[in-house]
Amino acid sequence: MDVIRSFIQSSTPKAKLTVAAIAAGVIVLGFTMMKIAGQPDYATVLTGLNPAQTGKLTSALDKKGIKWELQNNGTAIAVDKGQMQDARVALAGQGMPGQMQPGFEIFDKQKLGASDFQQQVMYQRALEGQLAQTIGQIDGVSGAQVQLVLPQEQLFQDQQSASRAGVLLTTDGTLQPGAVRGIATLVSNSVKGLSSQNVSITDQTGALMWPTSTDGGGGLSKQAADMRASQSLEGQLNALLVQTLGPGKGQIQVNADVNANRQTQDAVTYANKGVALSDHKEQEALKGGGGGGGGGAAGAAGNIPTYAQGAAGGGNSNYTHKVQDDTFGVSKKVDHTQIAPGAVNKQHVSVVLDKSVPPADVNALKQAIQTAAGIDAKRGDTLSVTQVAFAKPKAPKPAVVGSILSYLKFVGLGFAMLIFLFFMKRHLKRREGEELTSPTWLRELEAPVSLAELEAGNTSVLPAVNSSPLRAQVDELAARDPEKIAHQVRAWMSEA
Numbered sequence: 001m002d003v004i005r006s007f008i009q010s011s012t013p014k015a016k017l018t019v020a021a022i023a024a025g026v027i028v029l030g031f032t033m034m035k036i037a038g039q040p041d042y043a044t045v046l047t048g049l050n051p052a053q054t055g056k057l058t059s060a061l062d063k064k065g066i067k068w069e070l071q072n073n074g075t076a077i078a079v080d081k082g083q084m085q086d087a088r089v090a091l092a093g094q095g096m097p098g099q100m101q102p103g104f105e106i107f108d109k110q111k112l113g114a115s116d117f118q119q120q121v122m123y124q125r126a127l128e129g130q131l132a133q134t135i136g137q138i139d140g141v142s143g144a145q146v147q148l149v150l151p152q153e154q155l156f157q158d159q160q161s162a163s164r165a166g167v168l169l170t171t172d173g174t175l176q177p178g179a180v181r182g183i184a185t186l187v188s189n190s191v192k193g194l195s196s197q198n199v200s201i202t203d204q205t206g207a208l209m210w211p212t213s214t215d216g217g218g219g220l221s222k223q224a225a226d227m228r229a230s231q232s233l234e235g236q237l238n239a240l241l242v243q244t245l246g247p248g249k250g251q252i253q254v255n256a257d258v259n260a261n262r263q264t265q266d267a268v269t270y271a272n273k274g275v276a277l278s279d280h281k282e283q284e285a286l287k288g289g290g291g292g293g294g295g296g297a298a299g300a301a302g303n304i305p306t307y308a309q310g311a312a313g314g315g316n317s318n319y320t321h322k323v324q325d326d327t328f329g330v331s332k333k334v335d336h337t338q339i340a341p342g343a344v345n346k347q348h349v350s351v352v353l354d355k356s357v358p359p360a361d362v363n364a365l366k367q368a369i370q371t372a373a374g375i376d377a378k379r380g381d382t383l384s385v386t387q388v389a390f391a392k393p394k395a396p397k398p399a400v401v402g403s404i405l406s407y408l409k410f411v412g413l414g415f416a417m418l419i420f421l422f423f424m425k426r427h428l429k430r431r432e433g434e435e436l437t438s439p440t441w442l443r444e445l446e447a448p449v450s451l452a453e454l455e456a457g458n459t460s461v462l463p464a465v466n467s468s469p470l471r472a473q474v475d476e477l478a479a480r481d482p483e484k485i486a487h488q489v490r491a492w493m494s495e496a
Helices: 001-009 013-036 051-063 081-092 105-108 116-135 177-190 222-245 305-311 359-373 403-435 440-445 451-455 468-480 482-495
Strands: 041-046 068-072 076-080 141-149 164-171 198-203 207-209 251-257 263-288 317-339 343-354 381-386
Touching: 001 051, 041 068, 041 081, 051 068, 051 076, 051 081, 076 081, 116 141, 116 164, 116 177, 164 177, 177 198, 177 207, 222 251, 222 343, 222 359, 251 359, 343 359, 359 381, 468 482
Parallel strands: 164 198, 343 381
Antiparallel strands: 041 076, 068 076, 141 164, 198 207, 251 343, 263 317
């Protein structure tokens, strides 16, 4: 400290100003370097995004306290390298889409001399990418991948194979059932020779969404159907909760039990009264007169004597025979009903609200959620509402330099500052030595003169200070730098 104090006291105002400027420059440079080194180093985590989906993804990053920035006009997201793993987990919860396939813009960079096979492959890739981009714009779809099988054209029709397509959808649980059929129709109408039955659509869980089965054996699995119904209802209820209370005030979880079986039901209905279907009647009548006759009668009376004696006698005969056959029946009605899968057997809804929500709002929300979810106590549905104190989100910690390269930045900065100060001090010492060199007139004044010679008035021993050029130089030096003259006088006094 004494050396620094003496250095400051012995320095000229110009030297002091130079040192102050250098110190200020070093401080500003160090602050700038520290700010640059402390800034997060961003790395791209997603590219080829639909700008309409960017807001949902950035909101998920903000909830986790992850620093991010948009790139490529909002179609790419970059995050801090130190938070890359956390960012991937947060985005996966939102159905993180992969890199979008390129569409027909692939032909913008077409190379010369491409073969027919290369042209065909590029066209197939472009068509796949264009379909994926189009499907990604449908509500409820956060990402899509399309794979096409386009066979080569054959000379004979019986040797031509059909085109096929496979679509992988990444959904957020709000995809409408009719949208799957629309996607299949869109793909089939966009590819030559492709029918909708040759299009297969699956979701991120691997469940087959298209084509649907009509015999109940190839539809959605029970687990996939339950998950889809739960996610769909959960998304709708959470949206209602956010619009009512705002973000971070509540969360809804739905567990639905869905009947995924396709059934056929036959119903037979009979009428209350029967009706006559047919009416058949027959009638036979025989009439005759009495009295015996000669000559004998043909038949049993003429051939059997005893029979003729018993039947002898006169009289009239009147014989009538009636037959009636009626058929009755009861009308009936047979109904064949095909029950589509998706009926809810029962569902359980759990609502968790923050303690800051007023009790009056809690009761109103309970009634609204019960109505919106279609809670039916008769089939076993339950609704539970709980209030707990939500954990406050932690403030994002400042970026801590954790890599060796970041530490080397600080070491290099400190080493550069030391070198700078060393050479600056050496330069100032050199300049100080040059400026404090005694001029000729001072060396002449320092020459010893005896007191007897001064008393005798011998002025020949004194330098010619009264000469006009030398005096002018002395006056100019005293006027320009009086502190240096005073410093020299103090040095003489200390030596005496």
